[in-house]
Amino acid sequence: MDINTHIESIRAQFPILTQTVHKHPLVYLDNAATTQKPWSVIKKIEEGYTTQNANVHRGVHFLSQMATEAHEAARITVQQFLGAAHSHEIIFTRGTTESINLVAHSFGETFLQAGDEIIVSQMEHHSNIVPWQLLQMRKGISIKVIPFNEQGELDMQVFASLFSEKTKLVAVTHVSNVLGTINPVKEIIQIAHSHQVPVLVDGAQSVPHIAVNVVELDADFYVFSGHKIYGPTGIGVLYGKEKWLEAMMPYQGGGEMIAQVSFEKTTFNELPYKFEAGTPDFIGSTALAEAIRYVQNIGMDQIAAYETYLLNYAIQQLQALGDIRFFGTSAHKSAVISMQVGNIHHYDMGTLLDKLGIALRTGHHCAQPIMKHFGIEGTLRASFALYNTTQEIDALVAGIKRVKQLF
């Protein structure tokens, strides 16, 4: 579907977009933080609670079977969306953060020992830094960091030099939430695999915007959040290769993840249930599957093309304003713009743009090492989704112009 020609009918699918904020039409440009939800997703949640709410995998009764079937069908939807080989390689979690913590914990407990090394990048979100630091405290591992250049691109030469026989895992983001850089994860994985090192890819900012195939990438772990891809909050995904998931210790203990429990010996359930302790968010998973169907119907390539068009238009218009410093200027870039307007503090700019109904993110975006690299405290970030328009970008540019008059 060509988004540009259908933009009005697409926007009509997102009820929140008709709101006014401070008497101005809402211009929502904080999509890297979370996306708005289409009617199909909202209705799926309602349908779940009104017609098929019963605990999954535990009941012989009709409703429980319906709920279980919907939850497992959602798993297959995610599997096919990511191009995974098996549906049991898809673990439902609360989101990207929980998925990374799961791997840090279970992979860490199973395979890592004091003195081992893992590699992350300098452009990681805190969720792909802190779980490894917690592991560092528990296990005495060390963390190596891939630096990035002025354009916000990873230094692949340094990356290749970071490996030693102690390296056990690479954890890197596919797309930076601040810089927008689309990292060459396929090449990163090839290099890591040449050292027999598995790779975890943080897909929180990639899955909503570009087509991803975990088998083509040969990723060992790939994680993302539902709420950033037009789905509900509180549901996310961990893809893991069967061979790793089979070998890893469970993360949390509880219902569903066991085969037999006794005080002498407890045995664990098979994949994927081994990693899904407790009642899963089966309403969330079915609504996430609906969100995936929504983007699939439009087409990931169409979404990527349209968002690139928005990105290029926005950069052009903002550059024409002058006196703006951009952070993250790679040619391989997702629709995220981090900037500093003149000497105006991001808090001031964000506060005043909000008065014009324009929602942007300000601050360090939970990626303080990036701020440190540029020697700044924070940025103003505009991030786009498939429902944004060039008119909204015009509103942003006009808003920045107006706010500048105050300084």
Add this chain to the structure above:
Amino acid sequence: MTINQLQDEVIEDFAIFDDWFDKYSRIIELGNELPAFPEQKKLPENLIEGCQSKVWIDARLDENGLVVFSGDSDAVIVKGILALLLHVVSNHTPQEIIETDLYFINEIGLKEHLSPTRSNGLLAMVKQLKFYAIAFQSQVGK
């Protein structure tokens, strides 16, 4: 003037603004007019770090037993609100500051900046003003 008289004066001053643009112009003006906070006072112990912006605050007890505050922020809007707060509470006795209820922020429609979700350091700063007053009160009491 008492703290409440000063608060009422600020509320009156701001009553003329019916447009956010004018109101924030005034706040930015106040921020820019706030007396310079010396760099050597930007010490870790004077810093209140918010997620979005930083606030520095310092206080001394003058020879008349009144608390004199000074402060700064890296964000001008925060600095402007800080200027209003310092204008209202500075040059009062510790007891007056401890007992005060700062209602003017609400009244002039800047409550959002003192919300915990804003994380700009202002909310913690208001608490800090009172802590200074309590500390000075115990000194005066000796």
